[in-house]
Structure formats: C-alpha cells, structure tokens
Amino acid sequence: MERLVGTEGSTLNSYEEIRDWRQTYIKDVSTDHDKLNSFHDEVITATVKCALDYVQRERGNPPAPFAFFLMGSAGRFEQSVFSDQDHGIIFAGSQGFEDYFLTLGLEITVGLEVVGYQRCDGKVMASNPLWCQSLSNWNQQVNDWLTEANWTSLRHFSTFFDSRVLIGEDSFLEEIKREALRIIHARPELFIRLVENVDFIKKGVGVFGQLLPGAHGEQSGKLHVKQTAFFPYVNAMRLLAFKEGILAPSTLTRFKEIKADYPSMHRFEDYFMKLLDFRLRFQQDVVSYDEAHLIAMAQLTKEDKKELKLLMKKGYELFSEIKKVIDNECSAWS
Template sequence: MNDYGEIFKWRQKQIHQVSTNHVQLNTFHDEIIRKSVQVSMDKVQREWGPPPAPFAFFLMGSAGRFEQSIWSDQDHGLIFHGPPDCKDYFLTLGNEIAYGLSVTGYVLCEGKVMASNPLWCHSIRDWKLQLSDWLTEASWASLRHFLTFFDSRVLVGDADFINEVKHFVFRFMENQPKLYIRLIENVEFMKKGVGVFGQLLPELHGKQTGNIQLKQTAFFPHVNALRLLALKEKILKPSTLSRFHQIKYTYPEIYNFEPYFNQLLKFRLRFQQNIKSYQQAHLIPLDELTKLDKKELKLLMKKGYDLFSKTNKIIKNE
C-alpha cells in the first residue's frame, strides 16, 4: 500500500474481522499506523532527503497502552538522536504523519499531542530537559503532559531512545519522592459513574445526554492506578495489562484486580460494534444496557475505584 487512501480502504474492509478481540484489534491498529508512517517517511524523504539522524516514532495514550477501541484519535511523538538543528526535518515528518493518520481514520488530537507539535518532537537530550522541567514545575498541566509521555511505546525506530529517557525519569523521581503525592493529586479526581442509591449516572446535558462516559468512570481509575505503580516500580512497558503482570508478586492484592480490567476491555468492545465515529468511542447509551449489563458495569466501576484507593494508600505509605 503506497498511499493513505489505500490504507483507509484496507482498514474499512478488515477492521470488523478483528473488532471483537482486544489483542487482534490493537495489533491491527499497529499495522495501520505503521504502514501510514512508512508512507509519510517515504514522502518526506523524497522531498527533504533522508533523515538527518536516527529517530523513533512513538505512540501515547490508548495506542501507547495497546488499549485502543475500534475508533481512536492520535497521540504520538518523535524522538531523535542528533543535534537540535535536526528538529525542522522531524517536525515536517510529524506534520505529514498527523495528516496521513487523519486520512487513514485517526482524528487529530484536540490537545495537539502529536509529533507535528514542537512540544512532542525532540532530541533525546531535549526530551530529558523537557521532562525534568515538567516534573520540576509540577503544575496540573505539566504533570498531565508527563503522565501522557510515560504511556509511550515505540512503533517505528529504536525503542532504546524512549527507554533511555524513561530511565532518566526513574532516577529523577528517586530524588523527588514528594512528586508521587503530586501525581496522585493530579489524577485522583474521578468522575462518578454510580450514584448513592446504586444507580448508573449518565450524562444529563448536551449531545451526550443519556450516555455513560466509560473512559472517565471505568477506565481511568484502572489506568491511573497502574501507571503510578509502574513509575514507582520502574516498569518500562506502558500497557495496563503488562503493568499488572509485572507487579504480580510485589503487590498480589493489586494483581487481583487484573481480571476486572480484562473484563472491562471486553465489555467495551461488546458495545462498540456499530459505532460510526471517534465521538462515540467512549460512550455507552444507558438505554441499550440490559439489567445484567448494568450490574456488570457497576461492578467494574466499583473495582476501579477500589483499585485506585488501594494504590493511593500503597504509594503514600511507602
């Protein structure tokens, strides 16, 4: 496939064959994105020449964690091993990648967390400087950027570039233990999905009225808890399931929540087979849920809140 249009047609033709299996679906997303990036690289190389330095293209967000649903937006960056004057080339590549992925079915990130943004395209050295600045500032926004970066995974290029930067972060955090508390404060607000009488709480206003916000009420507690433990335990892999398995023996009481996160991934896919856009990707209409569905969803939400609470106590106590 030599152009974005062909890749999009291939995506449309194939995606429903893998849409009911989490691993197969995310493997397919990786293939689409990898092919799109290759087309972008070929196009920029024809116009600008070969890359001036070795580099890696990495995913963040749900793509970085290997947790995409059928539809997804873009979250990605570039890291290169070379002097700062290489940046213009890689920003050009980042722009082309963002455009290409928008054609192949991934909407542009509203927060501009993309390799086309100078904030997410740096040399190894400048990535370390930026991350240390974010952690030193420790504002809500800077820590949000940091946590986004930490869920990174190289898809094209040398994974050692990202690993080197993450090891730098681990050393930085060792000398700033109070940062863990700031990071907890950054993510501890959770949108409630279950009311005081045990009822599910749908959106009450706007276009999302009548829908459950699955991402905020069910996924975030699991994802945020395991990300915090991954930082503490110096775990490089970004997927929530990988993080669960790597803390299995250190925190068995946390690992006991892993089946519920697996169940949540399957639950989401069950209700996404007929959605037509990214805007619907994290919403479940309350009136489509059976009595058993509602019971299952409330359980998964409760387990997420319990998991985050236990993780919070572990980090504060240790």
C-alpha cells in the first residue's frame, strides 16, 4: 500500500507511538473517504504487527499460518474518523493452537484500544473464542449459524460476511465465504430469513417528510446517521451479494459488481457515495467514537436537511427494491 503520510508506521515500536502518529495525521485525511480508510488500514496494520512482535517475544513464532481479518465498517472500507473494533483470526491446523492465537487476539485488542479504537460492545474481536478459531472450526461454525438460522446466528453471519483479510492468508476467508454461499444457495429459504434479520429500519424521516432526531439521552436532538441512513444501503447490498455470490465486503464494490445485471440498483451508488461524503463533512469536530454516528439537528442548514432526507429516502427505496427481488425469486424457487 502506498503510504499517505510518510513511512512512520513501519518504524513505530509501541502502541503509544502509533497512537501519536494516528492523532498527528488523521486530520490530514479526514475529508477524503478513500485516504481516510487507507490510513486506518495503515494504523491497524502497524498495531497488529506490534502486537505480534510482543507475543513472539513471549511465545515464539505463530505455530501455523493465519489470517487476521476486519469486519463491520472496517471490513467494508467504510470507517469514519472514529471507529470501534471488529476483527477476527482464522488459523490453520489444530484447535490446539487456539491458546496462542487467543493470546495474540487479546494483545491486538489491547493495542488497538490504546491506539484509539474502542472495544466492540458486542465483543466481535479476536480476543473472543467465537471470533478466533481454526479454519475447520470456522467452517463448522458458519455452517451452524446458517443451520440454526435464528436472529442471533444470522446476525453473526452477516457481520462475518462483511470481512476482508488485512494480514495473512486471504484464501482462508475466501474458502469459508464460498462454502457459506453454497449452503445459502442450496437452501433458498435462508434468503427470506436473512432479509427478515435486517428488515427493521430505524426511520429517520417521518410521514410528513420531517427528520426524526432522537428524543432521549445523548441522542436527544441528534440523528443517528449510521442506523437511519447507512444501514439501508449496507444491508441491501449485502443481501444482493448473498444472492449474486459476491465475496467483496465493500458496499461500493458490491455496487460495481452488480452494474451489468442490476442497472436499476446500480443507480443508487451515487447516493451512497454522497452519504459517505456527507458524514465526513460533519465529523471534523468529533472527538470520540460515541459522537461519530450522531449529527445534531442544530448543525444542519435547510439545504443539509434536504440533502440528508433525500439520501435516507433513497436508501429505503434501494432496500425495498432488493427485498422485492429476493421475495420474487424465492417464490419462484418454492
């Protein structure tokens, strides 16, 4: 990867040094979506390598090839200025290697927290045995999630599917995803369950066309942009990725890959790109992860409100159209 801000990340020897490097340069890339996410990748890569160095000093070299992968907004290359942690580890060979890789996963989690990435509230991190397993156990776990097909297991699966390898063996993650898609396509009823799993959308626009800010607590007078604006696009394009066998986690890449077969869906790509830019415009003064997804109504001009309402409505429209495609095809399969 071409470095955006110099070569410091390759020479930093502690989490504190990486944290200072991140704080020094992140403002320089905070208005450009691609540069910002590339910088996050650089920072996380430097942190993981530092963690691996610490563990190797105590435990020796990794006992098997492995893949460290990102999920969530990091997996989709859609992080904003502040982000929490969503990551896992897949390792080859025996489950007897679990202790080593869980130790590495915990060290990575601690390091990323020091650097500035808040721990995931749902514990979707490589320090959790659920997200740090051997390749064979990962395949079994994903199979189990799809067999159980309850709300929690399908939520875990959707989280997992928005993933990409940052360090290590790309083929491990690809193998698991391909097997998961094979299972889904062999059981078309799973498409309906996957739609149901994300079918609730927190509305940001009321029946009279007004924006709907939160009414209580820290969200009072603020819009939760992640839930009301981003989720409809992200969830819709993930569902279409399941159907079309698209392995790429990025929403923008998914848009590009369906362009030929779904031109009516592809037209929503521009709205999603505008939403990414809109979010960054209002994050320049954000100082914590808790603030990262909230925009105060008082910050918005009349034109800002008009633009945001349009972007939200287009997300709802996209989700509705993709839901109809899946419903119609599942009816044909039954």
